[in-house]
Amino acid sequence: TQLLEQSPQFLSIQEGENLTVYCNSSSVFSSLQWYRQEPGEGPVLLVTVVTGGEVKKLKRLTFQFGDARKDSSLHITAAQPGDTGLYLCAGDTGNQFYFGTGTSLTVIP
Amino acid sequence: ETGVTQTPRHLVMGMTNKKSLKCEQHLGHNAMYWYKQSAKKPLELMFVYSLEERVENNSVPSRFSPECPNSSHLFLHLHTLQPEDSALYLCASRVIWQGTEAFFGQGTRLTVV
Numbered sequence: 168t169q170l171l172e173q174s175p176q177f178l179s180i181q182e183g184e185n186l187t188v189y190c191n192s193s194s195v196f197s198s199l200q201w202y203r204q205e206p207g208e209g210p211v212l213l214v215t216v217v218t219g220g221e222v223k224k225l226k227r228l229t230f231q232f233g234d235a236r237k238d239s240s241l242h243i244t245a246a247q248p249g250d251t252g253l254y255l256c257a258g259d260t261g262n263q264f265y266f267g268t269g270t271s272l273t274v275i276p
Numbered sequence: 277e278t279g280v281t282q283t284p285r286h287l288v289m290g291m292t293n294k295k296s297l298k299c300e301q302h303l304g305h306n307a308m309y310w311y312k313q314s315a316k317k318p319l320e321l322m323f324v325y326s327l328e329e330r331v332e333n334n335s336v337p338s339r340f341s342p343e344c345p346n347s348s349h350l351f352l353h354l355h356t357l358q359p360e361d362s363a364l365y366l367c368a369s370r371v372i373w374q375g376t377e378a379f380f381g382q383g384t385r386l387t388v389v
Contacts, residue, residue, distance in 0.1 A: 200378075207382070207383075208382055208383075209380025209382050210378075210380050211380070212377045212378070215376075215377065261372065263309075263326075264370075264378055265321065266311070266319035267318065269319070
């Protein structure tokens with residue numbers, strides 16, 4: 168069962184552009200995390216959001232948790248080639264992590 | 277370096293072979309996970325060991341068999357695999373609590389020939 172759907176699945180943009188990635192579910196999560204994965208490596212945590220409506224900023228990245236704790240978004244401002252990678256959201260139910268379908272981002276110089 | 281170590285990094289095996297993947301962490305985490313990552317597919321949760329109790333995904337074929345001898349080590353035993361089992365197998369660990377980060381190993385790239 169795939170609990171978390173991400174969109175878009177693939178995204179290719181020019182350096183300097185802005186973008187938003189969405190993570191949606193019909194399930195409520197106690198927390199939601201965003202990870203980035205580079206080729207040949209495991210995912211690495213970017214941020215954890217816990218409270219409905221919470222907004223967190225990490226330099227040019229802005230993360231938001233939906234009010235109902237079912238969805239989240241990741242917005243990148245002025246994307247750079249170093250942002251290229253696979254972005255994964257993950258919903259936490261306590262014991263288990265369910266990962267989203269993933270968004271593969273390519274930022275072209 | 278995340279503190280989660282997986283070996284081997286690469287494995288090529290025939291369909292009649294038996295092999296094991298190993299995951300090790302000394303972070304004091306009390307939950308360990310196996311995930312399968314195939315090309316163009318979402319990360320698939322295979323097995324969870326939480327507080328030394330196994331939570332199993334019913335859709336995982338019996339040719340995959342996990343073992344968790346203690347809280348620091350996790351194995352995935354493989355036998356009579358199929359070519360479609362070729363994938364990146366990722367191990368993760370964390371503390372069972374709300375909002376705690378999962379630390380991933382670098383994965384084992386498995387190819388079944």
